[in-house]
Amino acid sequence: MDEAGTIAGWAAPSYQTAAAGEEGFRRLYDATSRPLWGYLHHASGRADVADDLLQETYCRFLARRAPAMDGAQVKSYLFRIATNLLHDRYRNRDEMAGREPDECCVARDEDARLDVRAAMRQLKPRERELLWLAYVEGMSHTEIATATGLSALSIRMLLYRARRKAAQILRPQET
Amino acid sequence: MSMKQMGCEHENRVLRAMRSGKWSAELRQHAAGCADCSEAMRVAEALQAEARHSEMQCHPPDAHWILERSRRLAREAAVRRMSRLLKAMRILAAIYAMAAGVWLTRGYAALPYREIASSFHGPSSHFMLLGAIVTAAFASAGLWPILREDGKRHGFDSGR
Numbered sequence: 019m020d021e022a023g024t025i026a027g028w029a030a031p032s033y034q035t036a037a038a039g040e041e042g043f044r045r046l047y048d049a050t051s052r053p054l055w056g057y058l059h060h061a062s063g064r065a066d067v068a069d070d071l072l073q074e075t076y077c078r079f080l081a082r083r084a085p086a087m088d089g090a091q092v093k094s095y096l097f098r099i100a101t102n103l104l105h106d107r108y109r110n111r112d113e114m115a116g117r118e119p120d121e122c123c124v125a126r127d128e129d130a131r132l133d134v135r136a137a138m139r140q141l142k143p144r145e146r147e148l149l150w151l152a153y154v155e156g157m158s159h160t161e162i163a164t165a166t167g168l169s170a171l172s173i174r175m176l177l178y179r180a181r182r183k184a185a186q187i188l189r190p191q192e193t
Numbered sequence: 194m195s196m197k198q199m200g201c202e203h204e205n206r207v208l209r210a211m212r213s214g215k216w217s218a219e220l221r222q223h224a225a226g227c228a229d230c231s232e233a234m235r236v237a238e239a240l241q242a243e244a245r246h247s248e249m250q251c252h253p254p255d256a257h258w259i260l261e262r263s264r265r266l267a268r269e270a271a272v273r274r275m276s277r278l279l280k281a282m283r284i285l286a287a288i289y290a291m292a293a294g295v296w297l298t299r300g301y302a303a304l305p306y307r308e309i310a311s312s313f314h315g316p317s318s319h320f321m322l323l324g325a326i327v328t329a330a331f332a333s334a335g336l337w338p339i340l341r342e343d344g345k346r347h348g349f350d351s352g353r
Contacts, residue, residue, distance in 0.1 A: 053248075056248055073259060076259045076263065077266055134239045138243075149236070152208075154244045181236050
């Protein structure tokens, strides 16, 4: 079963029964937790924050008992919860603004990956989020708008600027 | 900045083809010659390589653990909601008890209650007495666990 099928399977009414719910949730979690962790990790720049927010995202998702959604909607919904939690973290704690990303993000890695991570660190949180959602998760502008709470019309412009900035940062190190 | 200047209109198609591996000859030719699409591909490739590596570092907790945590949080939220309700009920009960006390000492004292009470006799007085006893019993049964819980919380229960 592909990822969309897995997620849609979980969102079906079979979740109403506890056993089916647990098994369905496990499939959903297996299909989405790693991409979601990657997003949280690179948007926040810290693995411990990503660990924390990953758990919080799924707890909120389960608590809200969202209405029936298809696979793409469930995925967008999860990323939206994660993005809101990230923004809450940015607002409530200045620890993320002032501190450098953790060790795993800056050391003992190949040059290319170091370049990417260094570039990500130089981008604003919003730019990191947009780039990750568009180029790693392959979301459309509408899906990104849903996940980030921005207007769909502004996504194109913000994404273009973020991509230009990322490319500028990556360019000198590639030659 | 106009919309025309913000990237190439084929960028999304190029990125989709890049993800799926399904390239048309025309699109491949365009991507090779378009500066915007080439740049988007370069950024996307770098980020996707980083994402693949990042997934290897990820060790998410077991789904069962997340479910258990979610259920525990839901129970705690339900307890908090019920506690708020009980607190509101206690406040209302205290207000009611004070109002009843004032009425009994001031308003009821002014009534010719001796005359009223003396008008009840025989079966009527028995029923009144029985009703009062039953009411007091039920009120005590309801109040007892709440008062005991309050006593424990405020340390009045020195047994433990």
